[in-house]
Amino acid sequence: MSPEPKGKLTIRVMAMPADTNANGDIFGGWVMSRMDQAGGVAAIERAQGRVVTVKVDGIIFIRPLKVGDILSVYTRILGVGRTSMKIEIEAWATRFQSGLHEKVTEATFTFVAIDDAGRPTPVPPSPA
Numbered sequence: 001m002s003p004e005p006k007g008k009l010t011i012r013v014m015a016m017p018a019d020t021n022a023n024g025d026i027f028g029g030w031v032m033s034r035m036d037q038a039g040g041v042a043a044i045e046r047a048q049g050r051v052v053t054v055k056v057d058g059i060i061f062i063r064p065l066k067v068g069d070i071l072s073v074y075t076r077i078l079g080v081g082r083t084s085m086k087i088e089i090e091a092w093a094t095r096f097q098s099g100l101h102e103k104v105t106e107a108t109f110t111f112v113a114i115d116d117a118g119r120p121t122p123v124p125p126s127p128a
Contacts, residue, residue, distance in 0.1 A: 005092050005103070007076030010038035015069045026065035031105050032056075035089045038073035043085050043111035046077055047123050051111040054084070059107035068096030071104075083120040084112045 011034060019030045036053055043051040065071060071091055078086040091105040115121040 005074040005090050007074035010041050010073050010075045012072045015065050015067055017067050028061050031065055031091055034071055034073055035091055038075050039087045039089050039109040042075035042087050046085055047113035050114045052114055054112050055110035057108040061105050063104045065093050065104050070094040080123050082122055084110055086110050
């Protein structure tokens with residue numbers, strides 16, 4: 001495991017009691033949703049327009065997220081195809097009270113750029 005996050009800090013949010021499962025941990029689906037949002041932000045910026053999530057590869061839940069933890073989601077574009085983008089996403093927790101910063105989840109998401117009709121459209125060349 002990397003001792004430091006890879007990529008760009010894209011979103012930060014606090015885990016709240018309404019987001020817990022029966023064990024008192026934050027739902028994995030809640031974390032995954034924040035990762036999808038962060039990946040969407042990175043993909044929209046790169047595609048300069050609308051995108052959709054089409055695939056999630058290798059999601060690994062490493063440690064639980066607890067109420068009061070700050071979730072920081074980092075994104076890094078791994079590759080750009082004609083219409084798609086692969087984005088590595090890491091979710092890190094800053095633990096409530098202790099301040100410990102540790103990775104809790106990681107995955108690779110694939111997004112596709114779409115036009116106004118919802119059809120795949122080319123991703124523009126990378127800005128210089």
